[in-house]
Amino acid sequence: MRNQFFVKEANVHGSSTSTIKLLGSLYQLVHFGWQQSMACSFPVVIFAALALTQFIPLPLLPRYDWLLIICLTMQIIMLRTGLETRDEVKVITLFHLIGLCLELFKVHMGSWSYPEEGYSKIFGVPLYSGFMYASVASYLCQAWRRLQVDLIQWPPFTAAVPLAAVIYLNFFTHHFWLDIRWILSGLVLVVFWKTWVIYKVNGKCYRMPLALSFFLIGFFIWIAENIATYFKAWQYPNQAGAWSLVHLGKVSSWLLLVIVSFLIVATLKLYKEKRRPLRGNGI
The missing domain is CATH 1.20.5 (Single alpha-helices involved in coiled-coils or other helix-helix interfaces)
Structure with a gap:
């Protein structure tokens, strides 16, 4: 007993x-x-604005112009309230320009289009579109700060920077030459195979392979892209008649773009830390 x-x-x-x-x-x-x-504050506002302007027509200005005004207003609010720092706004502005250059080229090549009217359109591209790329940078910067991100076994910049440059160039060159995105995806696994992301939740440390985090962010952006095209933020050729799911292969494109984004953010974080040299166990 x-x-x-x-x-x-x-x-x-x-x-x-x-x-x-x-x-x-x-x-x-x-x-x-x-x-x-x-x-995700910035991306959430963009999606809310897309939904609002899709179902509730706003007066005086075309929809694309209202979207630009909403994005600019949100950016000012986030800066004034401290949700974003001045340095983070600089990073977001850089991504806005990078994204806008890509948009101008892709729309010119017919990859997708912005069929609605707008005073703020340049060569068929509304200026608000750059904020959709900037929202990715906003998420990376804020998540880095809020989760106190650190990196383990970060590869040499002599390997990471050229890889990121080739990834970005492939978005342009594959229209005239071979599309080497799958080769680049394989190189990403090789270059970042030993790299881990360290992050904190309530002071407790967790870690994740960096390559896995790239894929997860790219996958969730693909989901966001489906929502955005449903609200007619832009339109792929196969969505001209009726909305359809964005091809799953686009995940690879977003994955590669996330890598470019992450590398830029990591580089600027390194610079802000007074060029602290890379070590074997982090930056």
Whole structure:
């Protein structure tokens, strides 16, 4: 009987410990989700604006111009309220320009289009479109700061920078030459194979392979792209008649663009830390 009592007591104790661990894990997950949602403030506003202007026509100006005004207003609010720092706004502006250059080329080549009218369109591209790329930079910067991101085994810049440059160029050159995105994806695995992302949730450290984080961010951007095209932010040729799911192969494009984005953010973070030299265990 005494042994049975101890067995029951041990089972109760073990069950309580498991429950506490589960509740602790759920709390960490909720906190992580909250930090992620705060980091997504800019993208959320863009999606809300796309939905609002799609179903509720606004007066005086075309839809694309209202979207530009909303994006600019949100950018000012985030800076004034401290949701973004001045340095982060500089990074976002850089991404706006990078994205706008890509948009001008892709629209010219017929990859997608912006069929609606707008005073703020340049060569068929509305200026608000650059903010969709800038929102990716906004997420990366805020998530980096909120989760106190650090990197383990970051590859030499002599390998990472040329790879990022070729990835960006391939978005242009594949229209005239071979599309080497799958070769580049393989090189990404090789270059970043040993690199890990370290991040903190409530002071507790977690880690994830950097290549996996690239894929996850690219996949969620693909989901966001489907939502954006549904709200007619832009239009692929196969969506001219009726909306359809964006091809899953676009995940690879977003994955590669995320790598370029991440490298730029990592480089600027390194510069801000007074050019602290890369070490084997992080930056």
